[in-house]
Amino acid sequence: MNATRVLLVDDEQAILDMISIVLRKEGFENIQTATTGTMGIYKCSTFDPEIIILDVMLPDMEGFEVCRQCREISQAPILFLTARSTDLDKLMGFGIGGDDYITKPFNPLEVVARMKANLRRVQPHDKEASNQKRVYDFGRFTLDELSGELTVNGVKVNCPAREFQMLLFLCKHPNRIFSRSQLFEQVWGEASLGDDNTVMVHIRRLREKIECDPGQPSYLITIRGLGYKLVSPQMED
Known part of the structure; x- marks a missing residue:
């Protein structure tokens, strides 16, 4: 049995039931559901989910607002599930802290596959790895890889899963230039197909x-025409 805590937020009970059935067949038993944004935010704070499947069109508020409020209390991967499929909607979802975007109609097995892919990226792979110290100090x-914590000037900062994964990849390869497509492939695990805006966000x-000063970055630097690299001020000099 998989003890991963899963939160499903959708106002259509049939969708909640369908995804729940498929998840249980895949071994996920610790599932809670919500049919409103308010209830979703409440369960995010009390249930402490390890992954969230979130509809955008909810009766009391947009899923984007639910995501924003959940990001204040949780770093769990958030997968949007919605019929709204425009590039603007996707960019908005990623911009407020979403980690994946699945459009309706959908195959529930795809939802499970994407869930597992996101969970693999944020969970230690084995006990040996979990016992190793992996803290990147700039x-x-x-950035603490094992605890999933970003600390800036001594203060812990909430960092959504995709942002954390991107920063972690860059921390592991300091002072190396990566194109937008390379970063997309490393973080999302698939070809970018020209989806550069997601990386930019x-x-x-x-x-x-x-x-x-985000407008004059000294760590995460743009190399015009090539991509981005992460440096310490000393390395840049």
Whole structure:
């Protein structure tokens, strides 16, 4: 049995039932559901889910607002499930801290597959790995791979899963230039197919967290025409 805590938020009971049935067949037993945004936020704070499946169209508020409020109390991966499939909607979802975006109609097995992929990226792979110390110190900020914590000037900062994964990848490869497509493939695990805006949104949000002046970054630097690299001020010099 998989003890992962899963929160499903959707106003259609049939969708909740369908996803729950498929998840249980895949071994996920610790599932809670909500049919309103208010209840979803409440359960996020009390249930402490490890992954959230969130509809955008809810009766009392948009899922984007639910995501924003959940991000204040949780770093669990958030997968949007919605019929709204425009690029603007997707960028908004990623911009407020979402980690994946699945459009309706959908195959419930795809939902489970994406859930598992997101969980693999945020959970230690084995006991040996969990016993290793993996803290990346860049002076102004530190990133703890095992606890999933970003600390800036001594203060812990909420960092959504995708942003954390991108920053972790860059921390592991300091002073190396990566194109937008390379970053997308490393973080999302699939070809970017020209989806550069998603990477740009996550870069901007990371700069807002780690830089003294996000408009004049000294850590996460743009290399014009090539991509991005993460440096310490000493390395840049």
